[in-house]
Amino acid sequence: MIPLSWYIMLSAALFIIGMAGVLTRRNILIILMSIELILNSANINLVAFSYFLQDLRGQVFAIFVMTIAAAEAAVALGILVALFRNRAVVNADEITTMKG
Amino acid sequence: MEKIFFLIFAIMAIASAIGVVSLRNPVHSAISLMACFFQVAAIFVLLRSPFLAAVQVFLYVGAVMVLFLFVIMMLDIRKATISRFVPGGLFWIVVILIALVYEILAVISKSNLLARRVAAVRLDGTVAEIGKTLFTEYLLPFEVVSVILLVALIGAIVMGKKEIK
Known part of the structure; x- marks a missing residue:
């Protein structure tokens, strides 16, 4: 029997690694991958609580999170392709058009 | 036995997640992310939710990762891999991350959820x-x-x- 805290610790570790990726990396693609990591860690939490409370709603919410993550990836990569076509940059710190 | 499997999956997941944020080549990061998604799917199996594990493999490993690899292939990444991290300001990022780690650990250690056990398995997912x-x-x-x-x-x-x- 695995205690609930192990799952929460794993999810927190993945969240923090993903957060570090979002904050430190320059490449937008890797920032997007880190966001996927963060969403996955949230999913681990939802499913863990769903199992430990014996309530299916956590799993249903995890399904919703997965669909939203897929939609987010599709739109973000579409924006990235359009951006690369116009400006040919993939580094997050070089996109300063709206800085004024 | 279950704990050993959990530890294997968790260590693999964390190692591949560190690979995602630290590898130089975006293709290697994407492969590493795929490995991480597989480990998370295995953890869903340990949590008795095989349907979510299947959806995780189909949706993330199948769809999202193919999308990522496709975009990496379309864009010319080669010249963008000179420096990996944002220049300057890393100190504040580290401070923010340490604060985040501290907050999460404080919340987890203070909560009374840790002692919770599964009362009776009513649903099999x-x-x-x-x-x-x-x-x-x-x-x-x-x-x-x-x-x-x-x-x-x-x-x-x-x-x-x-x-x-």
């Missing part, structure tokens, strides 16, 4: 039960999510299209 919950109690969110997917599809097509002058 089958597709039928999930389907019933999804189509009775959560019918409206389900439809809203499908509309969001449609909007995302149209948005991705519109943004991917060449501009009409």
Whole structure:
């Protein structure tokens, strides 16, 4: 029997690694991958609580999170392709058009 | 036995997650992310939700990762891999991350959820039960999510299209 805290610790570790990726990396693609990591860690939490409370709603919410993550990836990569076509940059710190 | 499997999956997941944020080549990061998704799917199996594990493999490993690899292939990443991290300001990022770690650890250690045990296994996480919950109690969110997917599809097509002058 695995205690609930192990799952929460794993999810927190993945969240923090993903957060570090979002904050430190320059490449937008890797920032997007880190966001996927963060969403996955949230999913681990939802499913863990769903199992430990014996309530299916956590799993249903995890399904919703997965669909939203897929939609987010599709739109973000579409924006990235359009951006690369116009400006040919993939580094997050070089996109300063709206800085004024 | 279960704990050993959990530890194997968790260590693999964390190692591949560190690989995602630290590797130089975006293709290697994507492969590492794929490994991480597989480990998370295995952890869903340990949590008795095989349907979510299957959806995780189909949706993330199958769809999202192919999308990522496709975009990496389309874009010319080669010249962008000179410096990995944002220049300057790393000190504040480290401070923010340490504060985040501290907050999460404080919340986890203070909560009384840690001692919670599974009282009685009432549901086995089958597709039928999930389907019933999804189509009775959560019918409206389900439809809203499908509309969001449609909007995302149209948005991705519109943004991917060449501009009409």
